Amino acid sequence: MAAAIAAVTPEKEEELVRVQVLAESKISKLPERYIQPPSTRPTPSSTSRSPSSIPVVDLCDPQSDWQIDQACLQWGAFRIINHGVSVDDIKNIALGFFRDTPLEVKMRYKCPDVGFASEGYGSLMVANSEVVSDWRDYFDHHTLPMSRRKVENWPEFPSNYRKIMAEYSENMKKLAQRLLSIISKNLGLKSSYIEEVIGDVHQNIVFNYYPPCPQPDLVLGLQAHSDMGAVSLLVENDVCGLEFLKDGEWVLAHPLPDAITVILADQTEILSNGRYKSAIHRALVNAKLSRLSIATFYDPPKSTTIAPAFELINSPNSHPQYRGVTYGDFVSNWYGDGPDGKRTLDALRIFSK
Ligand SMILES: O=C(O)CCC(=O)C(=O)O
Numbered sequence: 052m053a054a055a056i057a058a059v060t061p062e063k064e065e066e067l068v069r070v071q072v073l074a075e076s077k078i079s080k081l082p083e084r085y086i087q088p089p090s091t092r093p094t095p096s097s098t099s100r101s102p103s104s105i106p107v108v109d110l111c112d113p114q115s116d117w118q119i120d121q122a123c124l125q126w127g128a129f130r131i132i133n134h135g136v137s138v139d140d141i142k143n144i145a146l147g148f149f150r151d152t153p154l155e156v157k158m159r160y161k162c163p164d165v166g167f168a169s170e171g172y173g174s175l176m177v178a179n180s181e182v183v184s185d186w187r188d189y190f191d192h193h194t195l196p197m198s199r200r201k202v203e204n205w206p207e208f209p210s211n212y213r214k215i216m217a218e219y220s221e222n223m224k225k226l227a228q229r230l231l232s233i234i235s236k237n238l239g240l241k242s243s244y245i246e247e248v249i250g251d252v253h254q255n256i257v258f259n260y261y262p263p264c265p266q267p268d269l270v271l272g273l274q275a276h277s278d279m280g281a282v283s284l285l286v287e288n289d290v291c292g293l294e295f296l297k298d299g300e301w302v303l304a305h306p307l308p309d310a311i312t313v314i315l316a317d318q319t320e321i322l323s324n325g326r327y328k329s330a331i332h333r334a335l336v337n338a339k340l341s342r343l344s345i346a347t348f349y350d351p352p353k354s355t356t357i358a359p360a361f362e363l364i365n366s367p368n369s370h371p372q373y374r375g376v377t378y379g380d381f382v383s384n385w386y387g388d389g390p391d392g393k394r395t396l397d398a399l400r401i402f403s404k
């Protein structure tokens with residue numbers, strides 16, 4: 052590993068460097084490309100806030116559907132407990148990949164530094180040199196539909212890595228569908244509405260690894276964004292870092308062991324005709340501890356067109372608030388210049404006169 056670190060200094064090769072390698076090289080001053088402008092740096096209030104108020108919903112509670120509606124209205128995000136999915140194995144293989152696997156083995160799974168959402172081990176969310184880089188490495192797995200799944204692109208150690216991924220993919224698909232059915236009903240739609248519109252789900256499972264950073268106040272682990280698809284389900288280790296933008300303020304969501312964070316994404320905002328808003332969130336990093344999160348995205352195929360549900364715009368008082376969009380176009384636009392708030396979604400808004 053040390054040899055790789057020594058080879059990292061020239062400008063061109065720095066493009067390819069993984070953040071973990073930089074962190075382990077014990078640099079005291081960060082390369083310019085990671086430094087956020089003052090307006091987007093972590094704010095002191097966000098790091099000193101007392102325990103989060105992001106709603107926690109117990110899925111065994113008879114009131115849980117109503118609580119989910121309230122959370123979707125007020126936050127666009129919530130945590131669920133008693134969800135029935137075991138998250139220990141997936142956290143272990145994710146940590147094992149970043150922490151215990153030699154760099155040269157990790158680099159066998161390296162994804163291209165250009166293009167977007169390609170499968171494998173990478174660092175850049177947006178391959179646009181104007182966008183400040185995140186202090187994050189990731190491993191993106193293309194898990195569904197089965198036609199996209201190429202298990203040979205996934206690590207083979209430990210020997211049950213691929214089996215754990217496959218089981219987790221199935222469990223998270225079912226959990227997302229259960230939540231989307233509650234969300235559909237809460238919107239006054241038939242319970243299968245969102246699942247049917249999305250169709251053949253494109254599921255990606257991304258391990259996010261945020262190594263310790265010598266100047267955590269200057270960087271973001273993941274820049275502010277809303278997720279693009281229908282819904283995202285997030286699992287974390289016990290290191291703080293996830294923040295949500297609520298009423299103009301960043302609110303830190305303290306990790307809750309075994310809970311899963313549900314984040315409404317942009318296509319649900321469009322389908323709901325803006326009744327529910329996708330949640331803007333970001334990740335902070337830590338001076339001493341590594342943070343891990345595992346994001347499971349429930350997205351439509353690129354060819355699917357998403358528009359406000361007809362039932363929600365079919366009355367004299369309810370006009371469509373968004374133009375319809377082909378998901379593939381939405382994704383290309385999003386990756387072009389980076390998230391920049393909700394730039395891509397905002398471009399679809401219809402302003403009534
Ligand atoms: O690491 C986190 O807490 C956030 C991850 C996230 O937002 C994402 O992967 O889209």
Ligand SMILES: [Fe+2]
Nearest residue numbers: 276277278332
């Ligand atoms: Fe996200």
